[in-house]
Amino acid sequence: MSTAPLRLVTEQDHGVRFPEISRVPAVESETQLRGLLASLSGVDAVGAEARAAKLATRSIKKSTKLAAIDLAISMVDLTTLEGADTPGRVGSLCAKALRPDPRDASVPAVAAVCVYPDLVAHARSVLGGASVAIAAVATAFPSGRASLNVKLLDVREAVAAGADEIDMVIDRGAFLSGRLGQVFDEIVAVKESCGRAHLKVILETGELVTYDNVRRASWLAMLGGADFIKTSTGKVPVAATTPVALVMLEAVRDFAESTGHLVGVKVAGGIRTSKDAIRYLVLVNETVGSSWLTPDRFRFGASSLLNDLLMQRLKQHRGAYVRPDEFSGD
Amino acid sequence: MTEHHLANSHLGSLEYDPAPESAAIAHLQSSYGLFVDGVFTDASQHEQFVTLNPATEATLATVAQASVADVDRAVAAARRAYDTVWSTTTGAQRSKYLFRIARLIQERARELAVVETLDNGKPIRESRDIDIPLAAAHFFYYAGWADKLDHAGFGASPQPLGVAGQIIPWNFPLLMAAWKLAPALAAGNTCVLKPAETTPLTALILAEIFQQAELPPGVVNIVTGDGSVGAALVDHPDVDKIAFTGSTDVGRLIQQRVASSRKRLTLELGGKGANIVFEDAPIDEMIEGIIDGIFFNQGHVCCAGSRLLVQESVADEVLRRLIRRVEQLRVGDPMDKNTDVGAINSAAQLARIEELTSIGESEGATRYTSSCALPDKGYWFAPTVFADVSQSHRIAREEIFGPVLSVLTFRTPEEAVAKANNTKYGLACGVWSEKGSRALWVAERLRAGVIWANTYNRFDPTSPFGGVRESGFGREGGRHGLEAYLDV
Numbered sequence: 001m002s003t004a005p006l007r008l009v010t011e012q013d014h015g016v017r018f019p020e021i022s023r024v025p026a027v028e029s030e031t032q033l034r035g036l037l038a039s040l041s042g043v044d045a046v047g048a049e050a051r052a053a054k055l056a057t058r059s060i061k062k063s064t065k066l067a068a069i070d071l072a073i074s075m076v077d078l079t080t081l082e083g084a085d086t087p088g089r090v091g092s093l094c095a096k097a098l099r100p101d102p103r104d105a106s107v108p109a110v111a112a113v114c115v116y117p118d119l120v121a122h123a124r125s126v127l128g129g130a131s132v133a134i135a136a137v138a139t140a141f142p143s144g145r146a147s148l149n150v151k152l153l154d155v156r157e158a159v160a161a162g163a164d165e166i167d168m169v170i171d172r173g174a175f176l177s178g179r180l181g182q183v184f185d186e187i188v189a190v191k192e193s194c195g196r197a198h199l200k201v202i203l204e205t206g207e208l209v210t211y212d213n214v215r216r217a218s219w220l221a222m223l224g225g226a227d228f229i230k231t232s233t234g235k236v237p238v239a240a241t242t243p244v245a246l247v248m249l250e251a252v253r254d255f256a257e258s259t260g261h262l263v264g265v266k267v268a269g270g271i272r273t274s275k276d277a278i279r280y281l282v283l284v285n286e287t288v289g290s291s292w293l294t295p296d297r298f299r300f301g302a303s304s305l306l307n308d309l310l311m312q313r314l315k316q317h318r319g320a321y322v323r324p325d326e327f328s329g330d
Numbered sequence: 331m332t333e334h335h336l337a338n339s340h341l342g343s344l345e346y347d348p349a350p351e352s353a354a355i356a357h358l359q360s361s362y363g364l365f366v367d368g369v370f371t372d373a374s375q376h377e378q379f380v381t382l383n384p385a386t387e388a389t390l391a392t393v394a395q396a397s398v399a400d401v402d403r404a405v406a407a408a409r410r411a412y413d414t415v416w417s418t419t420t421g422a423q424r425s426k427y428l429f430r431i432a433r434l435i436q437e438r439a440r441e442l443a444v445v446e447t448l449d450n451g452k453p454i455r456e457s458r459d460i461d462i463p464l465a466a467a468h469f470f471y472y473a474g475w476a477d478k479l480d481h482a483g484f485g486a487s488p489q490p491l492g493v494a495g496q497i498i499p500w501n502f503p504l505l506m507a508a509w510k511l512a513p514a515l516a517a518g519n520t521c522v523l524k525p526a527e528t529t530p531l532t533a534l535i536l537a538e539i540f541q542q543a544e545l546p547p548g549v550v551n552i553v554t555g556d557g558s559v560g561a562a563l564v565d566h567p568d569v570d571k572i573a574f575t576g577s578t579d580v581g582r583l584i585q586q587r588v589a590s591s592r593k594r595l596t597l598e599l600g601g602k603g604a605n606i607v608f609e610d611a612p613i614d615e616m617i618e619g620i621i622d623g624i625f626f627n628q629g630h631v632c633c634a635g636s637r638l639l640v641q642e643s644v645a646d647e648v649l650r651r652l653i654r655r656v657e658q659l660r661v662g663d664p665m666d667k668n669t670d671v672g673a674i675n676s677a678a679q680l681a682r683i684e685e686l687t688s689i690g691e692s693e694g695a696t697r698y699t700s701s702c703a704l705p706d707k708g709y710w711f712a713p714t715v716f717a718d719v720s721q722s723h724r725i726a727r728e729e730i731f732g733p734v735l736s737v738l739t740f741r742t743p744e745e746a747v748a749k750a751n752n753t754k755y756g757l758a759c760g761v762w763s764e765k766g767s768r769a770l771w772v773a774e775r776l777r778a779g780v781i782w783a784n785t786y787n788r789f790d791p792t793s794p795f796g797g798v799r800e801s802g803f804g805r806e807g808g809r810h811g812l813e814a815y816l817d818v
Contacts, residue, residue: 015339041614044785047616059346060346060347061348061349253339281344285343288341292339
């Protein structure tokens with residue numbers, strides 16, 4: 001008779017498990033860093049794209065859809081990053097961030113507003129001590145082409161003006177030419193200059209091109225102290241895609257499992273519809289799970305997305321669409 | 331290392347509300363007749379059988395049980411159509427009909443997907459995204475060949491065989507019909523198709539499509555029923571060709587029965603596919619590939635990757651990730667658009683799976699079974715992985731044809747090849763490695779008709795498919811697929 005163990009898969013086998021005590025390995029040399037990144041598994045592009053496409057067919061309806069819309073709203077980094085930005089525009093953005101739909105107090109506030117460093121002080125004056133965070137893109141955003149000193153000054157000024165979060169860009173040129181130590185040191189230095197502010201490291205995946213690069217850059221940023229890894233600046237033609245987000249989510253999952261340190265993911269650029277946002281949430285749900293289904297660990301960098309979320313939310317409640325003009329433009 | 335002992339982040343914690351496809355789209359009739367000479371007719375003995383929804387055990391429809399006389403009628407109609415219309419028409423004309431059929435399958439895709447899922451138990455996501463689009467693609471593909479047979483590499487003006495008797499299984503009912511019919515018709519043969527007893531419905535909707543397409547009467551005839559119908563077709567003296575997809579046991583019987591007759595034969599039979607994982611494989615995509623390899627269509631796939639051969643150095647890591655992924659599979663209502671694994675097709679198949687898995691346990695393998703809740707009604711089997719399997723275990727040798735994976739390990743590429751080839755079957759294998767030279771080295775040495783590298787269970791009408799050894803002979807798909815229906 002059967003003496004072999006019959007095991008139902010249990011809680012122990014399920015989910016993403018990470019050690020209770022966080023322990024990120026210290027990087028002591030470029031050689032060590034290179035070896036660490038080289039030891040990461042490759043990404044099969046066809047397979048990663050197929051997996052992302054398959055998850056995009058999940059059908060999210062009714063109460064799940066409503067919950068997902070509210071969750072997505074609470075994860076938005078409401079962004080304006082234009083040369084033409086004005087204090088007035090930022091003020092209006094802050095008001096919208098706090099109260100996305102002025103007629104409906106049940107709509108959650110967004111996670112943060114995201115602005116250029118020179119507008120941080122104004123945003124702080126509008127938001128005061130409100131729960132909505134202020135994120136500043138610093139380090140010579142979006143190209144990252146400046147000396148380290150200039151970048152660090154950029155960061156320090158933004159933090160001094162009241163930024164809670166810093167969105168930095170990595171030096172893609174250095175990464176692609178193999179100067180990994182330089183990229184790493186920069187991240188470490190920026191992290192130090194952030195003080196208490198959270199650091200989001202923008203990989204600009206559209207310029208990294210391959211998924212292998214995305215995975216390695218993700219680990220590099222996490223080893224350097226990133227609190228979040230972020231796909232894109234939104235300033236180059238290729239921004240966030242679902243396969244790229246999948247690879248980054250796999251990276252934060254594996255990093256959490258090996259170090260106990262949980263890093264967030266921010267997708268940015270080109271995410272305009274609720275449908276897109278929900279697809280990303282499905283990726284999060286099925287790749288990293290509950291610990292990342294919170295604004296503390298997942299964000300959407302977007303501007304027009306918020307209005308679509310509000311419109312779909314109202315549609316779910318009322319059963320019919322309202323005119324786009326029902327929602328404020330900024 | 332710090333202890334890993336908590337499920338700190340729960341996967342799938344965002345509960346998905348049910349998202350059922352509408353069963354009303356099926357427009358099912360209460361009963362279906364045989365399709366002979368372009369019209370639906372009753373069986374001569376007026377016998378009928380019931381086809382069930384395996385997810386609920388509810389009756390879907392009654393279907394005519396063909397008799398020997400009905401098979402005779404169908405073969406006669408096919409012969410008449412062959413002599414008077416189909417063998418004398420131009421390739422361009424045949425092409426026109428095949429294109430029409432392909433378009434009509436696309437137009438009725440949603441209905442076909444719903445019927446396929448109701449009758450078979452497979453998830454609607456698969457019938458919608460894979461079975462039906464691929465079936466249409468096969469007709470499109472062979473429509474293109476119909477007027478180019480002179481250039482297919484079989485000499486100038488290769489001739490059709492005549493009347494083809496085609497017997498198909500229940501795992502991909504419409505797709506297998508398309509695999510059989512499209513190349514046969516393109517090459518100029520007429521057909522008598524016998525769908526599986528448990529899944530006759532989409533073939534009968536395909537018959538409606540033939541009517542819509544105004545395919546000349548008798549070019550395709552469909553006879554439904556149990557194994558006796560297939561036997562009558564195999565034994566019929568006026569059939570020129572038998573094409574069979576199904577079990578190796580039945581295939582062997584068929585081969586015996588057509589021996590010493592003039593009939594041509596192609597067989598696509600069972601398999602025990604090995605998915606070989608090297609330590610440098612792209613791990614996330616490889617896990618997905620293993621999952622697709624064995625849990626696609628509940629493992630009711632002749633080329634399923636039912637044996638996982640994993641390099642010892644990564645075996646623990648692969649098993650850990652694999653079990654986590656198995657637990658994530660959404661098992662249940664096949665009509666729900668978010669279901670990953672549906673119902674087992676029949677009570678008989680379920681019994682076979684249960685028997686072999688209990689043998690696996692008693693042989694000493696470690697069994698991991700998903701803790702998913704299974705519906706009360708219908709035929710269900712929770713996704714299962716056996717670890718610590720050895721080459722001599724029956725679960726490593728016999729085709730289970732269900733959602734059950736056997737995991738074995740190897741140390742060297744030579745050992746992987748030896749274990750993969752140590753089977754009576756030879757349908758499909760997979761190789762996972764980022765190193766191209768290694769993948770090619772292994773592929774060259776595997777005895778199987780289909781080898782996938784860094785993917786599994788991918789099908790395309792342009793690619794030939796078929797087995798060696800006890801997995802059968804003959805190819806379906808691609809230019810090679812024409813050869814099975816040409817006198818070459």
